[in-house]
Protein backbone atom coordinates (compact mmCIF):
# COMPACT_ATOMS: atom_id res chain seq x y z
CA UNK A 105 0.00 0.00 0.00
CA UNK A 106 1.15 3.52 -0.71
CA UNK A 107 2.29 4.98 2.59
CA UNK A 108 1.48 8.49 1.35
CA UNK A 109 -2.20 7.61 1.88
CA UNK A 110 -1.58 7.52 5.62
CA UNK A 111 -0.14 11.06 5.74
CA UNK A 112 -2.31 13.53 7.68
CA UNK A 113 -4.51 15.70 5.49
CA UNK A 114 -3.38 19.31 5.44
CA UNK A 115 -6.22 20.88 3.48
CA UNK A 116 -8.53 21.25 6.49
CA UNK A 117 -9.19 24.89 5.62
CA UNK A 118 -10.74 23.89 2.29
CA UNK A 119 -14.54 23.80 2.28
CA UNK A 120 -15.71 20.24 2.96
CA UNK A 121 -17.89 18.65 0.32
CA UNK A 122 -21.20 17.33 1.64
CA UNK A 123 -21.15 13.68 2.67
CA UNK A 124 -22.40 11.38 -0.12
CA UNK A 125 -23.84 7.91 -0.21
CA UNK A 126 -22.28 5.20 -2.40
CA UNK A 127 -24.50 4.95 -5.51
CA UNK A 128 -23.10 1.70 -6.98
CA UNK A 129 -23.44 -0.03 -3.58
CA UNK A 130 -27.09 1.09 -3.32
CA UNK A 131 -27.72 -0.13 -6.89
CA UNK A 132 -26.08 -3.49 -6.12
CA UNK A 133 -28.31 -4.06 -3.09
CA UNK A 134 -31.37 -3.15 -5.19
CA UNK A 135 -30.35 -5.72 -7.80
CA UNK A 136 -29.54 -8.36 -5.17
CA UNK A 137 -32.94 -7.93 -3.51
CA UNK A 138 -34.68 -7.90 -6.93
CA UNK A 139 -33.16 -11.34 -7.63
CA UNK A 140 -35.40 -12.75 -4.88
CA UNK A 141 -38.73 -13.43 -6.58
CA UNK A 142 -37.42 -12.23 -9.97
CA UNK A 143 -39.86 -12.59 -12.90
CA UNK A 144 -38.94 -13.32 -16.53
CA UNK A 145 -39.72 -9.76 -17.68
CA UNK A 146 -37.33 -8.23 -15.15
CA UNK A 147 -39.85 -7.56 -12.41
CA UNK A 148 -40.37 -9.00 -8.95
CA UNK A 149 -43.10 -11.16 -7.44
CA UNK A 150 -42.63 -11.00 -3.68
CA UNK A 151 -46.16 -10.82 -2.34
CA UNK A 152 -46.59 -10.17 1.40
CA UNK A 153 -45.91 -13.08 3.77
CA UNK A 154 -45.10 -15.62 1.05
CA UNK A 155 -41.91 -17.70 0.95
CA UNK A 156 -40.41 -15.07 -1.37
CA UNK A 157 -41.22 -12.34 1.17
CA UNK A 158 -39.50 -14.42 3.83
CA UNK A 159 -36.38 -14.76 1.65
CA UNK A 160 -36.40 -11.01 0.95
CA UNK A 161 -36.78 -10.21 4.65
CA UNK A 162 -33.97 -12.63 5.54
CA UNK A 163 -31.66 -10.84 3.09
CA UNK A 164 -32.55 -7.38 4.43
CA UNK A 165 -32.15 -8.51 8.06
CA UNK A 166 -28.71 -10.01 7.20
CA UNK A 167 -27.68 -6.61 5.79
CA UNK A 168 -29.03 -4.87 8.91
CA UNK A 169 -26.96 -7.13 11.17
CA UNK A 170 -23.86 -6.65 9.00
CA UNK A 171 -24.25 -2.89 9.52
CA UNK A 172 -24.25 -3.39 13.30
CA UNK A 173 -27.91 -2.44 13.72
CA UNK A 174 -30.13 -3.88 16.43
CA UNK A 175 -33.17 -5.44 14.82
CA UNK A 176 -36.63 -5.94 16.29
CA UNK A 177 -39.82 -7.39 14.82
CA UNK A 178 -43.31 -6.44 15.99
CA UNK A 179 -46.52 -8.45 16.20
CA UNK A 180 -47.61 -7.53 12.67
CA UNK A 181 -44.19 -8.34 11.20
CA UNK A 182 -42.89 -4.76 10.86
CA UNK A 183 -39.07 -4.75 11.02
CA UNK A 184 -37.03 -2.04 12.74
CA UNK A 185 -33.24 -1.65 12.64
CA UNK A 186 -31.69 0.91 14.94
CA UNK A 187 -28.34 2.70 14.96
CA UNK A 188 -27.79 4.15 18.43
CA UNK A 189 -27.45 7.91 18.92
CA UNK A 190 -25.13 9.65 21.40
CA UNK A 191 -28.02 11.18 23.36
CA UNK A 192 -30.29 8.50 24.86
CA UNK A 193 -33.03 11.07 25.52
CA UNK A 194 -33.41 11.94 21.83
CA UNK A 195 -36.29 10.59 19.77
CA UNK A 196 -35.20 8.50 16.76
CA UNK A 197 -35.07 9.87 13.23
CA UNK A 198 -36.52 7.14 11.06
CA UNK A 199 -36.84 6.19 7.42
CA UNK A 200 -38.24 3.20 5.60
CA UNK A 201 -40.78 1.75 3.21
CA UNK A 202 -41.81 -1.77 2.20
CA UNK A 203 -40.32 -4.76 0.39
CA UNK A 204 -43.52 -6.61 -0.49
CA UNK A 205 -44.49 -6.23 -4.16
CA UNK A 206 -47.49 -6.52 -6.43
CA UNK A 207 -47.88 -10.00 -8.03
CA UNK A 208 -46.23 -8.54 -11.15
CA UNK A 209 -44.34 -5.73 -9.45
CA UNK A 210 -41.08 -3.94 -10.09
CA UNK A 211 -37.65 -3.73 -8.51
CA UNK A 212 -37.92 -0.26 -7.00
CA UNK A 213 -41.38 0.35 -5.52
CA UNK A 214 -40.78 0.23 -1.76
CA UNK A 215 -37.45 -1.60 -1.97
CA UNK A 216 -35.73 1.67 -2.83
CA UNK A 217 -37.00 3.35 0.35
CA UNK A 218 -35.71 0.54 2.58
CA UNK A 219 -32.33 0.14 0.87
CA UNK A 220 -31.74 3.92 0.69
CA UNK A 221 -32.15 3.86 4.49
CA UNK A 222 -29.53 1.10 4.85
CA UNK A 223 -27.23 3.04 2.50
CA UNK A 224 -27.56 6.12 4.74
CA UNK A 225 -26.56 4.00 7.75
CA UNK A 226 -23.56 2.50 5.96
CA UNK A 227 -22.45 5.96 4.80
CA UNK A 228 -22.56 7.24 8.39
CA UNK A 229 -20.72 4.13 9.62
CA UNK A 230 -17.99 4.46 6.98
CA UNK A 231 -17.50 8.18 7.67
CA UNK A 232 -17.51 7.64 11.44
CA UNK A 233 -20.37 10.11 11.86
CA UNK A 234 -22.26 9.87 15.15
CA UNK A 235 -25.70 11.43 15.46
CA UNK A 236 -27.28 12.69 18.66
CA UNK A 237 -30.61 11.03 17.81
CA UNK A 238 -30.80 7.31 17.01
CA UNK A 239 -31.35 6.45 13.34
CA UNK A 240 -33.96 3.79 12.56
CA UNK A 241 -34.77 1.97 9.32
CA UNK A 242 -38.22 0.38 9.15
CA UNK A 243 -39.74 -2.19 6.80
CA UNK A 244 -43.56 -2.05 6.87
CA UNK A 245 -45.56 -5.24 6.36
CA UNK A 246 -47.95 -5.63 3.42
CA UNK A 247 -47.95 -2.13 1.98
CA UNK A 248 -49.30 -3.36 -1.35
CA UNK A 249 -52.44 -5.01 -0.05
CA UNK A 250 -52.65 -7.39 -3.01
CA UNK A 251 -52.87 -10.54 -0.86
CA UNK A 252 -54.28 -9.20 2.41
CA UNK A 253 -56.40 -6.07 2.86
CA UNK A 254 -56.19 -3.33 3.97
CA UNK A 255 -53.29 -1.81 2.03
CA UNK A 256 -50.50 -0.15 4.04
CA UNK A 257 -51.32 -2.66 6.76
CA UNK A 258 -48.15 -2.54 8.86
CA UNK A 259 -47.77 1.24 8.96
CA UNK A 260 -51.52 1.68 9.51
CA UNK A 261 -51.45 -0.69 12.51
CA UNK A 262 -48.33 1.10 13.80
CA UNK A 263 -50.20 4.43 14.04
CA UNK A 264 -53.44 2.85 15.28
CA UNK A 265 -55.46 3.32 12.08
CA UNK A 266 -56.65 -0.27 12.58
CA UNK A 267 -56.38 -2.72 15.45
CA UNK A 268 -53.60 -5.27 15.69
CA UNK A 269 -56.19 -8.01 16.27
CA UNK A 270 -58.06 -7.13 13.07
CA UNK A 271 -54.83 -7.07 11.09
CA UNK A 272 -53.65 -10.43 12.44
CA UNK A 273 -57.04 -11.98 11.68
CA UNK A 274 -57.14 -10.72 8.06
CA UNK A 275 -57.30 -13.59 5.55
CA UNK A 276 -56.21 -14.11 1.95
CA UNK A 277 -58.46 -15.78 -0.66
CA UNK A 278 -57.35 -19.23 0.55
CA UNK A 279 -58.27 -18.48 4.16
CA UNK A 280 -54.70 -18.09 5.47
CA UNK A 281 -54.48 -15.49 8.24
CA UNK A 282 -51.83 -12.81 8.61
CA UNK A 283 -50.97 -14.21 12.07
CA UNK A 284 -50.59 -17.74 10.69
CA UNK A 285 -48.45 -16.64 7.77
CA UNK A 286 -46.25 -14.44 9.99
CA UNK A 287 -45.60 -17.46 12.22
CA UNK A 288 -45.00 -19.73 9.21
CA UNK A 289 -42.32 -17.45 7.73
CA UNK A 290 -40.74 -16.69 11.12
CA UNK A 291 -41.71 -13.03 11.40
CA UNK A 292 -44.37 -13.08 14.13
CA UNK A 293 -42.39 -10.74 16.36
CA UNK A 294 -42.60 -10.31 20.12
CA UNK A 295 -42.71 -6.50 20.18
CA UNK A 296 -45.99 -4.63 20.56
CA UNK A 297 -46.99 -2.74 17.41
CA UNK A 298 -46.50 1.04 17.70
CA UNK A 299 -43.99 3.57 18.99
CA UNK A 300 -42.03 1.99 21.88
CA UNK A 301 -44.05 2.57 25.08
CA UNK A 302 -42.32 4.96 27.47
CA UNK A 303 -39.80 6.03 24.83
CA UNK A 304 -40.18 9.11 22.62
CA UNK A 305 -42.04 8.60 19.33
CA UNK A 306 -40.13 9.34 16.12
CA UNK A 307 -38.75 12.86 15.87
CA UNK A 308 -39.09 12.50 12.12
CA UNK A 309 -39.94 9.93 9.48
CA UNK A 310 -38.71 10.15 5.89
CA UNK A 311 -39.58 7.91 2.94
CA UNK A 312 -37.83 7.87 -0.42
CA UNK A 313 -39.85 6.38 -3.25
CA UNK A 314 -39.97 6.30 -7.03
CA UNK A 315 -42.64 8.73 -8.19
CA UNK A 316 -44.85 6.08 -9.88
CA UNK A 317 -46.10 8.85 -12.16
CA UNK A 318 -44.71 10.90 -15.07
CA UNK A 319 -44.40 14.44 -13.61
CA UNK A 320 -40.68 14.52 -12.69
CA UNK A 321 -39.54 12.77 -15.85
CA UNK A 322 -41.63 15.12 -18.01
CA UNK A 323 -40.16 18.15 -16.26
CA UNK A 324 -36.58 16.80 -16.36
CA UNK A 325 -36.29 17.27 -12.58
CA UNK A 326 -34.38 14.87 -10.29
CA UNK A 327 -35.98 15.39 -6.86
CA UNK A 328 -39.67 15.65 -6.02
CA UNK A 329 -40.23 17.45 -2.72
CA UNK A 330 -43.54 15.86 -1.74
CA UNK A 331 -45.79 18.44 -0.10
CA UNK A 332 -48.52 15.96 0.72
CA UNK A 333 -50.74 13.18 -0.55
CA UNK A 334 -54.10 13.52 -2.26
CA UNK A 335 -57.19 12.82 -0.21
CA UNK A 336 -59.43 10.18 -1.77
CA UNK A 337 -63.13 9.41 -1.92
CA UNK A 338 -64.22 6.14 -3.42
CA UNK A 339 -67.86 5.62 -4.39
CA UNK A 340 -69.99 2.67 -5.49
CA UNK A 341 -72.62 3.85 -7.94
CA UNK A 342 -75.58 1.92 -9.34
CA UNK A 343 -77.51 3.15 -12.36
CA UNK A 344 -80.98 1.62 -12.55
CA UNK A 345 -82.95 1.81 -15.77
CA UNK A 346 -84.98 -0.85 -17.52
CA UNK A 347 -83.96 -3.84 -19.65
CA UNK A 348 -85.66 -3.57 -23.04
CA UNK A 349 -85.21 -4.79 -26.60
CA UNK A 350 -82.53 -2.89 -28.53
CA UNK A 351 -84.69 -2.82 -31.68
CA UNK A 352 -88.35 -2.12 -30.87
CA UNK A 353 -87.63 0.39 -28.05
CA UNK A 354 -87.44 3.93 -29.51
CA UNK A 355 -84.57 6.05 -28.27
CA UNK A 356 -86.86 8.55 -26.56
CA UNK A 357 -88.66 5.87 -24.57
CA UNK A 358 -85.77 3.83 -23.24
CA UNK A 359 -84.22 4.03 -19.76
CA UNK A 360 -80.67 3.07 -20.60
CA UNK A 361 -78.52 2.55 -17.51
CA UNK A 362 -75.35 2.40 -19.63
CA UNK A 363 -76.09 5.83 -21.03
CA UNK A 364 -76.48 7.17 -17.48
CA UNK A 365 -73.13 5.58 -16.56
CA UNK A 366 -71.46 7.12 -19.63
CA UNK A 367 -72.77 10.56 -18.68
CA UNK A 368 -71.35 10.12 -15.17
CA UNK A 369 -67.96 9.15 -16.66
CA UNK A 370 -67.98 12.34 -18.71
CA UNK A 371 -68.99 14.44 -15.68
CA UNK A 372 -66.30 12.87 -13.46
CA UNK A 373 -63.64 13.71 -16.03
CA UNK A 374 -64.87 17.33 -16.32
CA UNK A 375 -65.09 17.90 -12.56
CA UNK A 376 -61.53 16.64 -12.03
CA UNK A 377 -60.27 18.92 -14.84
CA UNK A 378 -62.01 21.86 -13.20
CA UNK A 379 -59.80 21.22 -10.14
CA UNK A 380 -56.50 21.25 -12.08
CA UNK A 381 -53.68 20.58 -11.56
CA UNK A 382 -54.21 18.14 -8.71
CA UNK A 383 -57.87 17.09 -9.00
CA UNK A 384 -58.37 13.48 -10.14
CA UNK A 385 -61.47 11.58 -11.25
CA UNK A 386 -61.61 7.97 -12.45
CA UNK A 387 -64.27 5.41 -13.30
CA UNK A 388 -62.23 2.21 -13.35
CA UNK A 389 -64.71 -0.59 -12.82
CA UNK A 390 -68.00 -1.13 -14.65
CA UNK A 391 -70.38 -4.08 -14.54
CA UNK A 392 -73.25 -4.04 -17.03
CA UNK A 393 -76.40 -6.13 -16.71
CA UNK A 394 -77.60 -8.09 -18.50
CA UNK A 395 -74.46 -7.47 -20.62
CA UNK A 396 -76.13 -8.56 -23.83
CA UNK A 397 -75.49 -7.11 -27.28
CA UNK A 398 -79.14 -6.55 -28.18
CA UNK A 399 -80.63 -5.54 -24.84
CA UNK A 400 -80.76 -1.96 -23.54
CA UNK A 401 -78.96 -2.36 -20.17
CA UNK A 402 -81.22 -2.03 -17.16
CA UNK A 403 -78.51 -1.89 -14.55
CA UNK A 404 -74.89 -0.75 -14.35
CA UNK A 405 -72.74 -0.93 -11.22
CA UNK A 406 -69.58 1.16 -11.35
CA UNK A 407 -67.00 2.89 -9.20
CA UNK A 408 -65.94 6.53 -8.96
CA UNK A 409 -62.55 7.52 -7.50
CA UNK A 410 -62.14 11.25 -6.72
CA UNK A 411 -58.90 12.77 -5.37
CA UNK A 412 -57.82 16.23 -4.27
CA UNK A 413 -55.01 17.65 -2.09
CA UNK A 414 -57.31 19.52 0.31
CA UNK A 415 -60.52 18.85 2.18
CA UNK A 416 -62.44 21.76 0.64
CA UNK A 417 -61.54 20.54 -2.84
CA UNK A 418 -62.73 17.02 -2.02
CA UNK A 419 -66.00 18.50 -0.78
CA UNK A 420 -66.41 20.46 -4.04
CA UNK A 421 -65.84 17.26 -6.03
CA UNK A 422 -68.33 15.40 -3.84
CA UNK A 423 -70.96 18.12 -4.38
CA UNK A 424 -70.25 18.15 -8.12
CA UNK A 425 -70.72 14.36 -8.32
CA UNK A 426 -74.09 14.51 -6.58
CA UNK A 427 -75.26 17.49 -8.67
CA UNK A 428 -74.20 15.74 -11.89
CA UNK A 429 -76.03 12.55 -10.89
CA UNK A 430 -79.25 14.48 -10.16
CA UNK A 431 -79.05 16.10 -13.60
CA UNK A 432 -78.31 12.79 -15.32
CA UNK A 433 -81.26 11.11 -13.58
CA UNK A 434 -83.46 13.86 -14.99
CA UNK A 435 -82.03 13.52 -18.50
CA UNK A 436 -81.99 9.72 -18.74
CA UNK A 437 -84.97 8.59 -16.66
CA UNK A 438 -82.64 6.29 -14.72
CA UNK A 439 -82.00 6.28 -11.00
CA UNK A 440 -78.45 6.77 -9.73
CA UNK A 441 -77.64 5.44 -6.26
CA UNK A 442 -74.36 6.92 -5.00
CA UNK A 443 -72.68 5.41 -1.95
CA UNK A 444 -69.41 6.47 -0.37
CA UNK A 445 -67.38 3.23 -0.08
CA UNK A 446 -64.22 4.49 1.57
CA UNK A 447 -62.23 7.68 2.08
CA UNK A 448 -58.73 8.84 2.97
CA UNK A 449 -58.13 12.36 4.26
CA UNK A 450 -55.56 14.50 2.42
CA UNK A 451 -52.18 14.52 4.13
CA UNK A 452 -49.61 17.32 4.38
CA UNK A 453 -45.95 16.47 4.99
CA UNK A 454 -44.41 18.81 7.61
CA UNK A 455 -40.81 18.11 6.68
CA UNK A 456 -40.92 19.32 3.06
CA UNK A 457 -38.54 22.17 3.94
CA UNK A 458 -35.90 19.71 5.27
CA UNK A 459 -36.15 17.78 2.00
CA UNK A 460 -35.98 20.96 -0.13
CA UNK A 461 -33.02 22.24 1.91
CA UNK A 462 -31.13 18.96 1.40
CA UNK A 463 -31.75 19.07 -2.36
CA UNK A 464 -30.47 22.66 -2.45
CA UNK A 465 -27.36 21.80 -0.40
CA UNK A 466 -26.55 19.07 -2.91
CA UNK A 467 -27.24 21.29 -5.94
CA UNK A 468 -29.95 18.97 -7.26
CA UNK A 469 -32.86 20.12 -9.42
CA UNK A 470 -36.11 19.83 -7.46
CA UNK A 471 -39.78 20.74 -7.57
CA UNK A 472 -42.76 20.44 -5.26
CA UNK A 473 -45.07 17.55 -6.10
CA UNK A 474 -48.06 15.85 -4.51
CA UNK A 475 -48.38 12.11 -4.12
CA UNK A 476 -51.39 10.70 -5.92
CA UNK A 477 -50.88 7.28 -4.34
CA UNK A 478 -50.93 6.06 -0.76
CA UNK A 479 -47.62 5.38 0.98
CA UNK A 480 -46.53 4.22 4.44
CA UNK A 481 -45.41 7.82 5.10
CA UNK A 482 -49.05 8.94 4.81
CA UNK A 483 -49.90 6.88 7.91
CA UNK A 484 -46.69 7.86 9.74
CA UNK A 485 -47.63 11.52 9.23
CA UNK A 486 -50.49 10.99 11.69
CA UNK A 487 -48.06 10.52 14.59
CA UNK A 488 -44.81 12.33 13.75
CA UNK A 489 -43.33 15.00 11.47
CA UNK A 490 -42.92 13.35 8.07
CA UNK A 491 -41.23 14.02 4.74
CA UNK A 492 -41.20 12.22 1.38
CA UNK A 493 -38.65 12.30 -1.43
CA UNK A 494 -39.61 11.24 -4.96
CA UNK A 495 -37.26 10.37 -7.81
CA UNK A 496 -38.34 9.90 -11.45
CA UNK A 497 -39.33 6.49 -12.79
CA UNK A 498 -39.19 5.59 -16.47
CA UNK A 499 -42.33 6.63 -18.37
CA UNK A 500 -44.04 7.05 -14.99
CA UNK A 501 -44.78 3.30 -14.95
CA UNK A 502 -45.03 1.32 -11.71
CA UNK A 503 -46.93 -1.74 -10.42
CA UNK A 504 -45.50 -3.33 -13.53
CA UNK A 505 -42.59 -5.68 -14.22
CA UNK A 506 -41.01 -3.10 -16.54
CA UNK A 507 -40.83 -0.48 -13.77
CA UNK A 508 -37.43 1.20 -14.12
CA UNK A 509 -35.38 4.03 -12.62
CA UNK A 510 -31.98 5.61 -13.33
CA UNK A 511 -29.12 4.75 -10.95
CA UNK A 512 -28.10 8.44 -10.75
CA UNK A 513 -31.63 9.46 -9.73
CA UNK A 514 -31.78 6.77 -7.05
CA UNK A 515 -28.38 7.90 -5.80
CA UNK A 516 -29.48 11.55 -5.73
CA UNK A 517 -32.63 10.71 -3.76
CA UNK A 518 -30.63 8.74 -1.20
CA UNK A 519 -28.23 11.69 -0.83
CA UNK A 520 -31.21 13.96 -0.14
CA UNK A 521 -32.43 11.43 2.43
CA UNK A 522 -28.97 11.38 4.06
CA UNK A 523 -28.85 15.14 4.48
CA UNK A 524 -32.48 15.54 5.51
CA UNK A 525 -31.93 12.90 8.20
CA UNK A 526 -28.59 14.36 9.33
CA UNK A 527 -30.14 17.79 9.66
CA UNK A 528 -32.85 16.41 11.97
CA UNK A 529 -30.66 13.91 13.88
CA UNK A 530 -27.69 16.16 14.70
CA UNK A 531 -27.01 17.48 18.20
Ligand SMILES: [Zn+2]
Pocket residue numbers: 202213214247313
Ligand atom coordinates in the same frame (compact mmCIF):
# COMPACT_ATOMS: atom_id res chain seq x y z
ZN1 LIG B 1 -44.56 1.57 -2.61
